Amino acid sequence: MKWDTLDEEPCSLSRTVAVVGDRWTLLILRECFLRVRRFEAFQSSLQITRHLLSERLKKLVRFGILRRVPYSETPKRYEYILTQKGLDLYPVIMAMVHWGDTHMGDERGRPLLHEHKTCGKLFDPVMVCSECGEVLHAKQVHVHAGPGRKEAVG
Amino acid sequence: MKWDTLDEEPCSLSRTVAVVGDRWTLLILRECFLRVRRFEAFQSSLQITRHLLSERLKKLVRFGILRRVPYSETPKRYEYILTQKGLDLYPVIMAMVHWGDTHMGDERGRPLLHEHKTCGKLFDPVMVCSECGEVLHAKQVHVHAGPGRKEAVG
DNA sequence: TTTGACAGTTCTATTTTGGAACTATAGCCT
DNA sequence: AGGCTATAGTTCCAAAATAGAACTGTCAAA
Numbered sequence: 001m002k003w004d005t006l007d008e009e010p011c012s013l014s015r016t017v018a019v020v021g022d023r024w025t026l027l028i029l030r031e032c033f034l035r036v037r038r039f040e041a042f043q044s045s046l047q048i049t050r051h052l053l054s055e056r057l058k059k060l061v062r063f064g065i066l067r068r069v070p071y072s073e074t075p076k077r078y079e080y081i082l083t084q085k086g087l088d089l090y091p092v093i094m095a096m097v098h099w100g101d102t103h104m105g106d107e108r109g110r111p112l113l114h115e116h117k118t119c120g121k122l123f124d125p126v127m128v129c130s131e132c133g134e135v136l137h138a139k140q141v142h143v144h145a146g147p148g149r150k151e152a153v154g
Numbered sequence: 155m156k157w158d159t160l161d162e163e164p165c166s167l168s169r170t171v172a173v174v175g176d177r178w179t180l181l182i183l184r185e186c187f188l189r190v191r192r193f194e195a196f197q198s199s200l201q202i203t204r205h206l207l208s209e210r211l212k213k214l215v216r217f218g219i220l221r222r223v224p225y226s227e228t229p230k231r232y233e234y235i236l237t238q239k240g241l242d243l244y245p246v247i248m249a250m251v252h253w254g255d256t257h258m259g260d261e262r263g264r265p266l267l268h269e270h271k272t273c274g275k276l277f278d279p280v281m282v283c284s285e286c287g288e289v290l291h292a293k294q295v296h297v298h299a300g301p302g303r304k305e306a307v308g
Numbered sequence: 309t310t311t312g313a314c315a316g317t318t319c320t321a322t323t324t325t326g327g328a329a330c331t332a333t334a335g336c337c338t
Numbered sequence: 339a340g341g342c343t344a345t346a347g348t349t350c351c352a353a354a355a356t357a358g359a360a361c362t363g364t365c366a367a368a
Contacts, residue, residue, distance in 0.1 A: 192345080205348075
């Protein structure tokens, strides 16, 4: 597989993996959702090398997930803010957090608790069907080739 | 960061990333959800090197996401089947597929369409609050340190 | 004038990955 | 018996990605 063209594959998972499917990007995005915005802050909280952090931030900007916004003119300094496209990754992050809570926990209990401001309660994220609202399970889903697949396959 | 102990960090996202946060693992899991089970089948559909495929499958077995089940005695041959822990990754995969559908599409249309057998309709996966059922948005969620975090931090 | 904060870049060593060939077991065909 | 094929890997070397540390440049404050 050629990683440089993974975002053009006729598969939405491949295209997403092309963007967030490396060791650091998801952790950087976690920090973004925790309101981290600046180079030094990412670096010190993640212990990522400055080189890689710089690369990954550029990549996220290039894909339109972060915006690089000046917050000081002299000297020129920038911070990194989630775009709507970036904010839309929230379900991906939350799905992973929930799986980690469920299957990778230890005796210390959950690292973080999530409160839904709308209803005021601590919650778990649940994935449901957009049409009937039922909780989704892999075995109740049937997959069809869509137009993008048919055209790609022939 | 030390990748070999990422699964012990006091953060559920880190722990999940420790398992699925590399270039190949999510693509292998996609194939699992599409009912692929055998070494040769993974290899030919993903074009992953045999070496890496072997490594990744071992890792997924070690973490209890796949089971290695014999399907032939002479010669000994095995196939790889999702455990419940593996099936529970479905929301992660679906969240990524949905993000790809929404933000990484091209003029050809969606590669795959998903039908919910329960209601018979083509659907999108939606993440909701377990308590009130409302659709989740990052800005409506407040994060608290849980017991696992407090104990780890001090 | 020196120090420190911030946002990177540059350099080398180590690790991971890609690509191709090789091994091992066994069934099937002639 | 001898050779072909299928399956599930392992081995080896080259290429690419990552880690770790030092360095650059701008400006503010002491």
